[in-house]
Amino acid sequence: MENLRNFVIVEFVDGLQIVCKHWKNNNDFFYPDGIINKNKYYKLVSKMVSPDYQPEKCKWSLHSFIKIYGSDDVFEKAVKKLQIAENYSDVNTDTDINNAKSQRRIRAKKMYDSDSSTQSQSQLHHPVTVSSSKQLKYPDPPKPIASSSTFKMKTSNQNMELLDSCKF
Structure with missing residues (x-):
């Protein structure tokens, strides 16, 4: 704790606050109790006022x-x-619990039945649930191309002749 910088962010019993490192006394900090205005308090801290300073309505006490x-x-x-x-500490745990993200639910898959062309538009938009016992049938994959010896590689001279013969 001896390597503290000039301004220290400290958690007291009633909340977080910035204090000057010169206000430290052993394991406690001096704090000006009589100042209610946040701007006046920040002015004292930014000027690093000594606890010996006694402005009006200001009494220093150890906290x-x-x-x-x-x-x-x-x-x-x-x-x-x-x-x-203040935003990311666990100081206000009761508000963090209320804002916690609820668990994500796994929902049943929905399928739309569009087989019949006589259905009205309102009927098409109603989902049909699929039971887990029904399996969807996927189409067969395409058949592989048979390798045949009918394809011959042409040389570059033959390709050039072919290009010359074509009119673009």
Whole structure:
């Protein structure tokens, strides 16, 4: 933890926040309790104000932290890292459970019956389910070409003569 950069993303008991590395005291961080406005708080952090600084309505107190998510030397990059940590961390597990993707279901295959030409258009759009016991019959594959000795290779001279005789 000694190699922290200037701005540290820390998880406290009540959430994530950016703090200045100079606010660290052993295993706790000083935190200005009286500041409610986010912009005023970010101004204190970006200027790396010392905990000795006592503006109006600001009282510094020690708070224990749960986890350090990252740090950066540039304040704007630390703010971006804070947003990423808020979005992808397991801090808000109850909302992650609600947004979890449901399992994909395997559905029965549908076939459309188009054998009779007398069916109406509405009947053609109704699917017919295929039971698993019925097997679809595929057409027979084409027969291989028999190799015969009737084909002769022509030489390039014969090909040239053939081309000369043809009029394009």
